[in-house]
Amino acid sequence: GAVVSQHPSRVICKSGTSVKIECRSLDFQATTMFWYRQFPKQSLMLMATSNEGSKATYEQGVEKDKFLINHASLTLSTLTVTSAHPEDSSFYICSTDGSSYNEQFFGPGTRLTVL
Amino acid sequence: RKEVEQDPGPFNVPEGATVAFNCTYSNSASQSFFWYRQDCRKEPKLLMSVYSSGNEDGRFTAQLNRASQYISLLIRDSKLSDSATYLCVVNIRRGSARQLTFGSGTQLTVLP
Numbered sequence: 001g002a003v004v005s006q007h008p009s010r011v012i013c014k015s016g017t018s019v020k021i022e023c024r025s026l027d028f029q030a031t032t033m034f035w036y037r038q039f040p041k042q043s044l045m046l047m048a049t050s051n052e053g054s055k056a057t058y059e060q061g062v063e064k065d066k067f068l069i070n071h072a073s074l075t076l077s078t079l080t081v082t083s084a085h086p087e088d089s090s091f092y093i094c095s096t097d098g099s100s101y102n103e104q105f106f107g108p109g110t111r112l113t114v115l
Numbered sequence: 116r117k118e119v120e121q122d123p124g125p126f127n128v129p130e131g132a133t134v135a136f137n138c139t140y141s142n143s144a145s146q147s148f149f150w151y152r153q154d155c156r157k158e159p160k161l162l163m164s165v166y167s168s169g170n171e172d173g174r175f176t177a178q179l180n181r182a183s184q185y186i187s188l189l190i191r192d193s194k195l196s197d198s199a200t201y202l203c204v205v206n207i208r209r210g211s212a213r214q215l216t217f218g219s220g221t222q223l224t225v226l227p
Contacts, residue, residue: 034215043202043219044159093158097213104215106158 003027004096006107013084014115020080021110023094029074030096034104035067038091050077084114116141119218121203127224132193136221138186138203146213147206148179150188152199153220159202162188193225 003026013019023033031052036044048069049057056069068080081088091111095104121138128134140148148165163170165177165186176189186203203218 043217046214046216049214091156095215103161106160109156109158111156 004094004105004107006092006094006110008110009108010111010113012113012115015085016083018080018082019084019112020078021092021094021112023077023079023107025075025096025105028096028105030077031074032097033071033077034095034097035069035077035079036093036095038093038109044093047079052077081112084112086114088112089114117219118142118207118216119203119205121218121221123219123221125222125224127226128193129226130193130195132225133189133191134193134223135190136188136201136203136223138188138218140184140186140203140205140216142205142207142216143184145184145205145207148186149204149206149215150175150177150186151202151204151217153202154199159204159217162201190223193223195225195227198223198225 005024007022011019033050035047037047038044046059047062050069050071052071052074058064066082071077089112091109093106093109095106119140126134150162151159152162153159163172163177165179167179167181169178174191178187200220200222202220205216207214
């Protein structure tokens with residue numbers, strides 16, 4: 001399967017700062033990537049679908065001006081959490097749409113803690 | 116109502132036990148079905164796809180009942196390494212996109 005990396009793996013920041021998370025598809029050209037968020041003891045919730053060369057599609061309730069997504073190439077999508085607040089502290093995971101109909105390949109996740 | 120519902124557990128079973136997890140989904144347009152495994156503070160990893168005909172992979176057996184919108188996972192001869200959260204996942208086509216919807220997971224702890 002495809003290999004997906006995320007950077008950074010962990011970030012701690014002060015309230016009000018912006019944090020950029022990178023998601024890279026290392027051996028697969030991903031026209032579509034997905035960004036999820038997972039709070040403790042809860043399930044993964046899809047935040048947005050990132051499409052290479054076009055605007056991301058956000059799920060209901062996700063602020064597009066707060067969670068900026070850029071998918072500038074077939075191997076890189078970035079999620080920027082702008083003016084982060086403690087309630088944004090979560091586990092952020094990206095995935096690529098696999099070559100087969102069924103599978104998505106997940107990155108290792110980024111754990112964000114906002115103080 | 117959640118789109119994918121699972122019993123959160125926790126299930127605490129002794130090594131060697133057989134354990135079964137159940138899941139129901141609400142969207143009849145769901146097209147494909149999976150069980151993922153997620154270890155603590157890690158990303159989910161695909162365990163197996165689920166088909167109406169049922170499928171088996173070693174100690175793991177998955178079953179789908181489309182009429183009842185019900186999915187199951189059976190783990191035989193549990194190992195300590197099976198301890199994890201098991202996520203029931205449904206793939207729904209929305210327009211041109213395919214989206215995975217995750218259940219909240221069932222926590223399994225296999226005890227020595």
